[in-house]
Amino acid sequence: MLGPRGRRGEVAAELHTSFPERFADRRELSGLAADGSRRELRLEEHWFHKGHVVLKFAGVESISDAERLAGIELQIPGDERVQLEAGAAYTSELIGCEVVNQTLSGLLAVGSVAEIQFGAGEAPLLVVRAKTGGGEKEFLVPYAQAFLRRMDLPGRRIEVELPDGLLDLQTPLTEEEKQRQKMEATEARSAGGREKK
Numbered sequence: 001m002l003g004p005r006g007r008r009g010e011v012a013a014e015l016h017t018s019f020p021e022r023f024a025d026r027r028e029l030s031g032l033a034a035d036g037s038r039r040e041l042r043l044e045e046h047w048f049h050k051g052h053v054v055l056k057f058a059g060v061e062s063i064s065d066a067e068r069l070a071g072i073e074l075q076i077p078g079d080e081r082v083q084l085e086a087g088a089a090y091t092s093e094l095i096g097c098e099v100v101n102q103t104l105s106g107l108l109a110v111g112s113v114a115e116i117q118f119g120a121g122e123a124p125l126l127v128v129r130a131k132t133g134g135g136e137k138e139f140l141v142p143y144a145q146a147f148l149r150r151m152d153l154p155g156r157r158i159e160v161e162l163p164d165g166l167l168d169l170q171t172p173l174t175e176e177e178k179q180r181q182k183m184e185a186t187e188a189r190s191a192g193g194r195e196k197k
Contacts, residue, residue, distance in 0.1 A: 001013040001031075001055070001069050001070060001071065001072050001073075001074065002014060002052070002070060003066065003067060003069075003070040004063045004066035004067055004070075005049075005052075005054045005066070006054070006056075006066075007062075007063060008056065008061060008062075009056065009057070009060035009061045009062050009063070009065045009066045010054050010055065010056050010066065011054070011055050011056075011057070011060070011066045011069050011070075012049070012052045012053075012054050012055075013052060013053050013054075013055055013074065014052060014118075015051070015052065015053055016091065016118060018088075019082050020048065020053065022082070023043070023046045023053065023055075024046075026043060026076065027042055027043050028040065028041075028042060028043075029041045029042075029043055029074050029075070029076065030074070030075045030076070030077075031069065031072040031073065031074055031075070032072065032073045032074075032075055033071065033072050034071055039072065041057045041058075041060075041074075042057060042058040042059075043055060043056070043057060043058075044056045044057060044058050055074075057069075075092075078092075089151065089153060091116050093153050094113050094116060094126065094143070094153075094158070095113055095114070095115065095116070096112060096113060096156060097112065097113045097153070097156045097157060097158045098111075098112055098156060098157050098158070099111060099112070099113060099126065099128045099141060099158050099159075099160060100157065100158070100159050100160070101159075101160055101161065101162050101167065102149055102159060102160065102161040103164075107159070109130075110128050110130060110139055110141065110160075110167065111128040111129050111130030111131075111137070111139065112128065112129060112130075113126045113127065113128055113158070114127050114128065114129045114138075115127045116143070117140070122144070123142045123143050123144035124142075124143045125140045125141065125142060125143065126140070126141040126142075126143050126158075127139075127140060128140075128141050139167055141160060141162065147160045147161060147162055148160055149161050
């Protein structure tokens with residue numbers, strides 16, 4: 001949830017559901033805070049406004065009450081979820097899945113899904129993190145049907161086939177590569193200076 005959206009304790013929230021009409025039927029919701037704590041919330045009313053949903057919960061009666069809900073993620077029990085079409089998945093099912101990329105030389109492990117970013121384009125982005133000898137790398141992988149090859153959610157594995165070079169563009173340069181680029185830039189400037197004389 002984003003934060004207060006009225007004087008009576010209303011809260012604005014981003015919509016991360018394909019089924020916003022379900023707010024009409026649902027009254028009991030669970031809120032998950034960043035620290036892992038949970039809070040049960042009873043929905044009294046809701047309405048949609050400028051791409052968000054505005055929620056009014058029982059017992060949340062003021063702006064300061066609503067401020068305490070900022071950052072909480074609303075969830076419903078898994079057994080109450082709508083059955084999704086083939087190829088679709090809930091965010092919670094994707095978190096922790098291993099992502100592997102089909103390349104010309106075979107399957108290449110990319111890393112594990114740490115979070116999902118919405119709103120950066122038509123397709124959400126899987127934030128994939130991989131442990132390396134020097135720490136951790138992060139890749140943004142489009143969760144688009146065009147790139148998905150196989151999803152095994154019970155096996156916690158997503159196989160994709162990404163355009164050649166997509167992951168390389170996101171990989172930070174090593175110190176050696178940075179030094180080589182500096183030398184090449186210096187040589188190019190020197191060569192350009194000599195040509196002008």
